[in-house]
Structures are given as structure tokens and as C-alpha cells.
Amino acid sequence: MGKSLTQKILEKHIVEGEFKAGKEIGIKIDQTLTQDATGTMAYLQFEALCIPKVRTELSVSYIDHNTIQIGFENADDHQYLQTIAAKYGILLSKAGNGICHQVHLERFGKPGKTLLGSDSHTPTGGGLGMIAIGAGGLDVAVAMGGGLFYLTYPKIIKINLIGKLKPWVTAKDIILKILDIFSTKGNVGYVFEFGGAVNSLSVPERATIANMGTECGVTTSIFPSDEITKAFLRAQNREKDWIELKADEDAEYDRIVDINLDEIVPLAACPHSPDNIKTVKELEGIEVNQVCIGSCTNSSYKDLMTLAKILRNKKIHPNVSLIISPGSKQVLENIAKNGALTDILYSGARITDPVCGFCIGNSQSPQTNAISIRTSNRNFFGRSGTKSAQVYLTSVETAVACAITGKITDPRNFEMDYPQIKLSSKFHIDDNMILQPSANDKEVQIYRGPNIGQPPLGSPLSEHILGNVAIKVGDKITTDHIIPAGSKMKYRSNISKYAEFVFELVDNTFYKRAMDNKNKKIANIIVGGLSYGQGSSREHAALCPMFLGVKAVIAKSFERIHTANLINFGIIPLIFKSEADYSNVEVGDQIEISHIKEKLLTNKELTVKNITKNMEFGVNCNLSNRQRNIILAGGLLSYTKSLNR
Numbered sequence: 001m002g003k004s005l006t007q008k009i010l011e012k013h014i015v016e017g018e019f020k021a022g023k024e025i026g027i028k029i030d031q032t033l034t035q036d037a038t039g040t041m042a043y044l045q046f047e048a049l050c051i052p053k054v055r056t057e058l059s060v061s062y063i064d065h066n067t068i069q070i071g072f073e074n075a076d077d078h079q080y081l082q083t084i085a086a087k088y089g090i091l092l093s094k095a096g097n098g099i100c101h102q103v104h105l106e107r108f109g110k111p112g113k114t115l116l117g118s119d120s121h122t123p124t125g126g127g128l129g130m131i132a133i134g135a136g137g138l139d140v141a142v143a144m145g146g147g148l149f150y151l152t153y154p155k156i157i158k159i160n161l162i163g164k165l166k167p168w169v170t171a172k173d174i175i176l177k178i179l180d181i182f183s184t185k186g187n188v189g190y191v192f193e194f195g196g197a198v199n200s201l202s203v204p205e206r207a208t209i210a211n212m213g214t215e216c217g218v219t220t221s222i223f224p225s226d227e228i229t230k231a232f233l234r235a236q237n238r239e240k241d242w243i244e245l246k247a248d249e250d251a252e253y254d255r256i257v258d259i260n261l262d263e264i265v266p267l268a269a270c271p272h273s274p275d276n277i278k279t280v281k282e283l284e285g286i287e288v289n290q291v292c293i294g295s296c297t298n299s300s301y302k303d304l305m306t307l308a309k310i311l312r313n314k315k316i317h318p319n320v321s322l323i324i325s326p327g328s329k330q331v332l333e334n335i336a337k338n339g340a341l342t343d344i345l346y347s348g349a350r351i352t353d354p355v356c357g358f359c360i361g362n363s364q365s366p367q368t369n370a371i372s373i374r375t376s377n378r379n380f381f382g383r384s385g386t387k388s389a390q391v392y393l394t395s396v397e398t399a400v401a402c403a404i405t406g407k408i409t410d411p412r413n414f415e416m417d418y419p420q421i422k423l424s425s426k427f428h429i430d431d432n433m434i435l436q437p438s439a440n441d442k443e444v445q446i447y448r449g450p451n452i453g454q455p456p457l458g459s460p461l462s463e464h465i466l467g468n469v470a471i472k473v474g475d476k477i478t479t480d481h482i483i484p485a486g487s488k489m490k491y492r493s494n495i496s497k498y499a500e501f502v503f504e505l506v507d508n509t510f511y512k513r514a515m516d517n518k519n520k521k522i523a524n525i526i527v528g529g530l531s532y533g534q535g536s537s538r539e540h541a542a543l544c545p546m547f548l549g550v551k552a553v554i555a556k557s558f559e560r561i562h563t564a565n566l567i568n569f570g571i572i573p574l575i576f577k578s579e580a581d582y583s584n585v586e587v588g589d590q591i592e593i594s595h596i597k598e599k600l601l602t603n604k605e606l607t608v609k610n611i612t613k614n615m616e617f618g619v620n621c622n623l624s625n626r627q628r629n630i631i632l633a634g635g636l637l638s639y640t641k642s643l644n645r
């Protein structure tokens with residue numbers, strides 16, 4: 001039987017486990033990436049592992065998230081990251097050089113390699129034929145130290161593209177269609193492998209699709225590496241990094257889904273979830289206050305050239321604020337050199353640094369009750385920094401149409417020919433903002449500002465948990481609900497401070513309640529619905545609850561990265577055996593879970609006693625042997641240290 005592309009790359013990297021869907025495997029990681037918001041903690045943890053140098057082929061530390069410098073905290077963190085990179089053999093991409101996923105695609109990604117990144121959109125590298133996976137910072141720290149990365153051997157869905165996109169319909173509309181089909185829940189343990197008419201899509205377009213596959217909750221998404229990939233790498237002066245990669249003709253898949261590109265129309269994800277899809281036609285006429293173009297989903301040279309061509313000789317609507325964030329310094333320099341930037345500026349747009357910026361809500365928060373059209377990948381409640389804002393996610397083409405007319409507008413209404421953008425055969429490249437590690441690593445002093453704390457260690461699991469339900473939440477709770485980013489993100493390296501904001505968006509009394517329980521030595525329990533922990537890879541969504549004394553989360557189902565993060569920080573993820581039992585627990589109920597170690601070691605169902613309601617229910621804890629040992633040790637850091645002893 002032939003092999004899929006995913007199988008071929010995983011087979012080359014597997015070190016532990018067997019190729020059976022649902023079983024845990026350990027793979028070797030060739031490349032890692034971190035960004036500053038998750039990176040400071042990842043490197044503090046890396047330091048705690050006491051390894052003298054990274055053991056990967058390539059590790060890059062990007063500064064792209066916390067770039068707003070009001071106060072000393074972010075600038076101090078940047079300096080910490082720069083000295084760490086110099087000392088431990090890591091490349092450093094300075095603030096202003098670009099968004100990690102865009103820069104990695106341009107300068108470092110290689111077909112056939114594995115990439116682990118402390119950011120959930122790391123699968124963007126799948127656009128180049130990599131197995132690129134997002135994970136918590138601690139998993140990335142372990143991989144930098146040469147440790148394996150463990151994942152469930154995935155089920156593979158072939159997304160078979162048929163036909164060709166019509167003018168004004170884009171790769172973004174393809175992935176929005178996929179979100180319409182698959183939704184943001186129920187896809188844990190799958191990989192999307194793209195095949196069929198992929199040769200109509202350039203690498204940046206493939207990357208847009210792979211980037212947002214993350215919103216479905218899949219492990220990763222991957223495209224073949226073909227002549228189009230080769231041309232992209234050649235334009236980046238990296239043709240030597242190219243290899244051809246494709247699935248065998250007779251490869252078998254767990255499922256095949258055909259997507260007919262001719263039938264796709266401009267789409268939008270409506271508030272407050274990337275899977276709340278409507279056609280742009282259905283939304284036409286809604287007045288728009290803000291349009292933001294950029295983010296790691298749609299900020300490539302092709303995106304901004306399309307934008308510039310549409311804006312040429314046009315002015316944006318007076319009621320709209322148009323924000324443009326290029327994906328990288330390379331993109332910005334190229335559109336500056338060829339004059340396209342002038343067309344953008346003349347239209348009345350505001351240009352920001354090439355950073356995450358608006359996407360993570362640490363700048364450009366819209367006005368109260370605003371309608372904001374964005375080309376980014378997430379429109380979770382409150383993420384823009386304005387709770388009352390309504391954020392719609394669209395393609396660049398739709399977004400710019402809205403900026404010009406001041407209303408949600410189907411770009412096909414424009415009376416102009418669809419701009420055809422030819423990708424340069426050679427980009428202007430200048431890597432001066434990527435710093436090489438020091439040749440004198442022993443002499444590098446690590447800079448530690450007052451914002452840098454110590455990574456808290458978990459305590460070994462106890463046999464018995466007596467606790468209170470400190471919060472009960474519904475379905476599709478994202479990590480942005482658990483611990484917001486935006487203006488609070490500057491506390492990423494200061495856990496006791498950052499923990500004050502846990503569940504702030506959902507219930508701002510949580511922190512006080514949790515601390516009261518903690519001070520009385522009562523464990524905190526979180527109760528959740530379906531798909532708990534969607535979205536980002538931020539391990540702070542486990543680390544801060546751990547700091548607040550959360551010992552278990554009981555939910556109807558969990559998302560992949562968040563489950564791993566909970567385990568890494570010694571919090572037990574428990575799944576209701578019967579979803580109906582969700583209604584049998586309320587905030588404030590006293591809960592007892594006994595014989596935990598014994599049940600975990602024998603893989604038996606656990607019993608949760610609701611003392612307040614005088615009733616019991618069953619929960620499952622589906623862990624691999626390795627995960628069980630991590631939980632028993634009180635988390636991955638203690639576990640890894642014990643192995644290295």
C-alpha cells in the first residue's frame with residue numbers, strides 16, 4: 001500500500017512508538033521556533049534543564065508579539081531573549097523583523113523537516129511541505145534539548161482540491177470553507193493533507209490554508225513540495241533546501257473530502273468564532289469602522305501587492321480606519337522598493353511594524369461596539385481588546401473592498417479586473433535583523449530584568465483531591481478566555497502577576513475565589529464543556545491555573561495542545577464519562593476524587609464524589625504511560641529532570 005506524505009515524513013522521524021492511529025509516538029524534531037510571548041517562559045524552562053547548547057539542526061527565537069514598549073517589561077524580555085539566544089546557539093529575529101511564521105517560511109522552513117513551535121500557528125510551515133506542529137513552550141524547550149516530541153499518531157484526512165478559484169476568491173476563502181465543513185471542534189488527532197489541484201496555489205496561499213487549519217484543532221496541515229515550492233525557495237535564494245515530496249498515488253487515507261474550488265465564493269467568519277461562516281453576500285451592507293490587514297495568515301508579499309493594486313488611485317472611506325501590518329521586514333522592503341507601499345499610503349492607510357499587533361489585541365483595539373473586518377485567523381470574544389467589538393475574518397480582497405466602501409462588500413462587485421500578482425523570481429533579501437549566536441558563548445551574561453520570574457514547579461500528584469468547583473464554563477472555551485493576551489501579555493514571564501487575569505473575560509470574580517481556596521489549602525477544580533482549551537498554545541493557560549492551585553479540569557472534551565499543557569504542569573484533564581453529568585456540578589460544589597494514583601496506573605475510570613449534592617459520577621483520564629508518569633511527577637519539568645539525573 002502506498003504512503004501519504006504525512007506518513008512518509010513521520011516515518012523518517014519516528015524514534016519511539018508504533019504507527020497506529022491513536023497510539024503515542026515520539027519523533028525527532030529538526031527545527032524549533034519560539035516567539036517572545038511564549039519564549040521567555042520556554043527559555044526559563046530550557047535553562048532549568050541545564051543543557052549547554054540546543055541540540056536541534058536549527059532553533060530560532062522570534063520577537064514579534066510583545067513589541068509595544070510602554071513600560072520596561074517587554075524591552076527587558078527582549079534583552080533576556082537576545083542573550084539567551086547568543087549563549088545557547090539560537091538565532092534571534094529582532095523585533096521589527098517580522099511575524100515568526102512568515103519569516104520562518106521565507107528564510108528557514110525546509111520541505112520534509114519537522115518543526116516544533118511554541119505557537120499554535122506553527123503549521124504554517126505545512127505550506128512548504130514540513131510537518132510543523134504547535135506546542136507549549138515546555139515541550140519546545142525539551143525538543144531544543146534534543147528530547148523527543150510526543151504526539152498521537154494521527155488519522156489523516158486528504159483534502160482533495162478540484163478545479164480553480166474564480167477571480168476575487170482566495171485561499172482564505174478555501175480555509176473558511178474548510179472551517180464551515182469541519183468546525184473548530186471534534187478534529188483532535190487529525191492531519192489535513194492537501195492534494196489534487198494544489199498547483200494552482202502559491203506557497204503563501206498554501207501557508208494561509210495550513211496556518212488556519214489550526215482553528216479546526218488538527219495536529220497540522222501539509223501540502224506537497226513541488227515545482228511551486230522550488231520556485232518560492234529559489235526566490236528566497238534557498239533552492240538548495242528544496243526536495244520533491246508527494247504522497248504515493250495509491251496512498252490510503254482515513255477520509256477523503258473533495259473541495260471544488262470553482263464553487264467557493266467570498267466567505268467571512270462572523271463573531272465570535274472562526275467557524276461561524278457566512279457568505280460575504282449575506283452580510284453586505286453592514287457598516288464597518290475598522291479594517292485590519294495582516295497577521296501570520298495574510299501578510300505575505302502577494303497579499304500586500306494585491307492590496308496595493310486594489311487601492312491604487314482610491315481613497316478609503318472616511319469612517320474607516322485601515323491598518324496594514326506587513327508580515328515581515330522582507331515584505332515591507334519589497335513593497336517599498338517597487339512603489340506599492342506608496343499606493344497603500346496614498347489611500348489613507350496606517351502602516352504598523354511587521355508584528356502581530358492588532359491580531360493579539362495589544363494595539364489597534366477598535367472603538368466601542370465597532371465592526372472590525374480582519375484578515376487574521378481568530379475572532380474570539382474580547383481578543384481585539386474591545387469586548388463589545390464584532391470581529392469578522394475575511395480575505396484581503398474582501399477586507400480592502402470594505403475599507404473602500406465603508407460597508408461589508410463582496411469584492412466581486414468591484415468594477416476592475418482582478419489583479420494578477422506574479423511572485424518575484426528573486427526577492428530583495430536582507431537578514432540584518434537576524435542575529436547569529438555568539439562565538440564566545442561562555443562570556444555571554446544572561447540579562448534578567450525585574451519582570452523575569454522563576455518557572456514555578458508543580459507538586460507531585462496526591463492520592464486524593466478535596467476541592468471546590470471554582471468555575472463552570474460552557475463549550476468551546478478558548479485559551480483567550482482562560483488567560484487573555486493583549487495588554488496583559490507583558491506579564492508572561494511573571495506568573496504570579498499574570499495569574500490575576502485568569503478567566504477575567506468570563507468571570508472576574510474567579511481570581512479572588514481561587515486565591516481564597518488556595519490560601520485555605522482547598523484545591524480548585526474547573527468544569528468545562530466540549531472542546532475545552534481551543535486556540536493558542538500558550539502554556540500560561542495551564543501554568544497560571546496551576547499557580548492558583550487548580551488540580552483538575554473536568555470537561556466534556558479537550559483540545560490537543562491544551563491537554564498536553566495541563567499534563568505538563570501536573571493538572572489532571574478528566575473527561576465526563578457521561579456528558580449529562582455536566583449538569584450535576586455547580587460552582588462552589590465540594591468535590592472529592594480518591595484513589596487517583598491507583599486508578600491512573602491501572603487505567604481505570606475515576607469516581608468524582610460531589611459532596612455538596614451527595615452524588616457520584618465517573619470520569620475518564622485517557623493518558624499514555626509517559627503522560628501518566630509526567631502527572632505523577634508533578635509536571636514535565638520535574639519528570640525530564642528526573643530522567644536526566
Ligand code: MIC
Pocket residue numbers: 037038065118119120121134360485535536537538
Ligand atoms: C495567538 O495567536 O493566540 C498567539 C498569541 O500567537 C498564541 C501564542 C501565545 O499566546 O503567545 C498561539 O497562537 O499559540
Ligand code: SF4
Pocket residue numbers: 065099119121295296297355356359360376377
Ligand atoms: Fe501573531 Fe496573530 Fe499569528 Fe498569533 S495568530 S502568531 S498573534 S499574527
